[in-house]
Structure formats: C-alpha cells, structure tokens
Amino acid sequence: MAGLADLQSWLQAAMFDGAAEDPREYVLGDNRLTAEMRLGIYAQGYRLRLLECLGIEYPVLSALAGPTAFGLFAQGYIAAHPSRSYTLYDFGAGFPDYLEQARPAGDGTPHTVEAIPAALARIERARAEVQRARGVEGEAPVATETGFDPVMASILGLGLGRAYWRPDSVQLLDLPFDFTETLAAFDRGEPPILPRPEHCFVAVSRMNYRVECHRLDGWQYDWLASLPTLPAEAHPSPTDPGLAAWLPFATAHGLIAPLA
Numbered sequence: 001m002a003g004l005a006d007l008q009s010w011l012q013a014a015m016f017d018g019a020a021e022d023p024r025e026y027v028l029g030d031n032r033l034t035a036e037m038r039l040g041i042y043a044q045g046y047r048l049r050l051l052e053c054l055g056i057e058y059p060v061l062s063a064l065a066g067p068t069a070f071g072l073f074a075q076g077y078i079a080a081h082p083s084r085s086y087t088l089y090d091f092g093a094g095f096p097d098y099l100e101q102a103r104p105a106g107d108g109t110p111h112t113v114e115a116i117p118a119a120l121a122r123i124e125r126a127r128a129e130v131q132r133a134r135g136v137e138g139e140a141p142v143a144t145e146t147g148f149d150p151v152m153a154s155i156l157g158l159g160l161g162r163a164y165w166r167p168d169s170v171q172l173l174d175l176p177f178d179f180t181e182t183l184a185a186f187d188r189g190e191p192p193i194l195p196r197p198e199h200c201f202v203a204v205s206r207m208n209y210r211v212e213c214h215r216l217d218g219w220q221y222d223w224l225a226s227l228p229t230l231p232a233e234a235h236p237s238p239t240d241p242g243l244a245a246w247l248p249f250a251t252a253h254g255l256i257a258p259l260a
Contacts, residue, residue: 015043015082050078050091057092057128060183061120064192073117076102089132096121110176111197119175120182120195126171126204127211135169135206136257163234163259164247166227169206170255174221176200183213207254214253220246224255234259 010026027035054074055062062070077098083091099118177195179202186192201221203214216224223243227235250256 014039015046047075047078050083050088051075053088054078054092054095057089058095058121058124060124060186060192061117063186064120064182064194065117073099089128092128093125096125110199115176116195119177120179122173123175123179123183123202123204123213126173127213130169130171130204130206131211133168133206135209136167136254137207137209163236164227164256165231165234165259166224166229167205167254167257168229170224171204172216172221172225173202173204174199175202178215180213180215203255205254207252212253214255219243220250224250227256231257231259 007026014023023035023039027038029035029038033041051071051074054077055070058070061073065073073095077095081091081094081098085091096118099121100115103114103118105114176197176199178198178200179195182192182195201216201218203216203221203224205212205214220243247256251258
C-alpha cells in the first residue's frame with residue numbers, strides 16, 4: 001500500500017491532469033461500480049463544484065452569457081488552470097486573464113463583442129477583491145463636506161491643505177465598455193443588458209462596507225493612479241480647482257483617504 005503522501009499525489013494528478021494510472025490499484029470497485037467509475041464520479045463532482053464557484057463569483061457574466069456559454073468558459077478555465085490553493089477564492093482570480101487570452105481575435109478592435117466576457121469578468125473580480133481588501137472603515141473620521149456643490153467646494157478650497165493616499169479597497173480599471181447599466185440592471189434583479197462599446201475609466205471602491213463602481217474622467221483616473229497606497233507616502237492635495245472640487249466626493253466614497 002502506498003503512503004498517504006503518495007495517495008494524495010496520485011489523486012491530485014487524477015483530478016487535475018486526468019492522469020489516473022491504474023485506478024484499481026488505489027480505488028476499490030465492486031459489481032455495481034468499478035474503480036474507474038468511482039473515480040470518475042468523484043472527479044466530475046469536483047469539477048462541477050469548481051464550475052459552481054465560478055458562477056457564484058461571476059454572477060453578472062454568468063447571467064449575461066447564459067448557462068451554455070458560461071459553462072464552456074468555465075470548463076476551459078478549469079482544465080487550463082486547476083485549483084492549486086487551499087481556498088476557492090483564489091481559484092477564480094485568473095479567470096479574466098484566461099478569457100482575454102482565449103477569446104477569438106475578432107476584427108482587432110477593443111470594442112468587439114468577443115471582448116465583453118473578459119472585461120466584465122475584470123470588473124466583477126475587482127468588486128470581489130475590493131470587498132475583502134483593507135479599507136478606511138475604522139479609521140479616524142474625517143469631515144468630507146459632501147453637502148457642498150462642486151463650484152462652492154472649489155471656491156472655499158475644501159479638501160485643500162491635506163495629503164491624500166489611495167486605500168487598498170480601491171481598484172482602477174481601464175475598460176473598452178461601459179458596464180454601468182449592465183451592473184445596475186443585474187443589481188435590480190433584472191436580466192443584465194449588453195454594455196455600451198465605449199472607452200471607460202472605472203474606480204471600484206468600498207465605503208462603510210458598501211462596494212460601488214464609479215465612472216471617472218481621464219484626469220481623475222490619472223490622479224488616482226498616481227497616488228501612493230500607503231498613508232506614510234501621502235501626496236499633498238492638488239491645487240487644480242477642478243480636482244480640488246472633486247475631493248469631497250472622492251473622500252466620501254472611499255476613493256481617497258486624507259492623512260489625518
């Protein structure tokens with residue numbers, strides 16, 4: 001009899017790589033189920049569990065693509081990227097990159113329909129990671145002056161004189177589609193609609209444990225991308241009036257954090 005480590009290695013190879021040599025040497029069979037059948041049932045159940053997990057992690061893509069297409073996406077990913085982590089949360093991390101690499105070339109433009117699955121998967125994975133990331137909840141509260149309109153905020157210089165950094169609970173995305181209405185329809189319990197083919201900058205952030213997606217102008221995206229992610233390296237506040245006027249909104253929605 002093989003030792004436990006050998007048995008585990010054999011089963012892992014059988015499950016992940018399909019390299020199940022001599023299953024009768026390791027698995028008992030009977031007149032009802034042979035060793036090959038028993039191993040096949042276990043392997044199939046394991047793969048179905050992984051498929052189910054991907055569907056839970058990417059519910060909008062699953063609903064938009066439909067069960068058949070999403071099943072093909074997921075089965076291809078499971079075969080190409082078997083789980084190697086103790087947690088299923090890590091398993092789905094590479095799904096957006098897989099969809100990007102596996103998609104048909106199309107006509108070469110970034111707005112082709114074939115590019116939708118990978119782009120949508122990126123924003124869904126970002127929402128999942130932002131939910132788990134360390135955020136600003138529990139930090140010392142800082143007044144955000146959200147009751148002022150942008151013009152008044154700019155006139156009064158609200159937010160100026162502080163230094164800012166970008167929390168881990170913020171992810172910046174540069175996407176070839178606008179998924180605003182797609183996500184909104186799904187969150188309302190309606191079937192998701194196809195996104196608009198439009199270059200779109202997005203920030204996924206969390207504030208008070210609520211995850212939100214915000215469309216950004218290019219200059220807002222560039223400024224957020226330039227910020228450090230550590231409080232000790234916080235940048236001085238901008239002097240540009242337009243950006244200064246946006247600071248109260250960005251702070252209130254957890255896009256930035258002022259140095260206390």
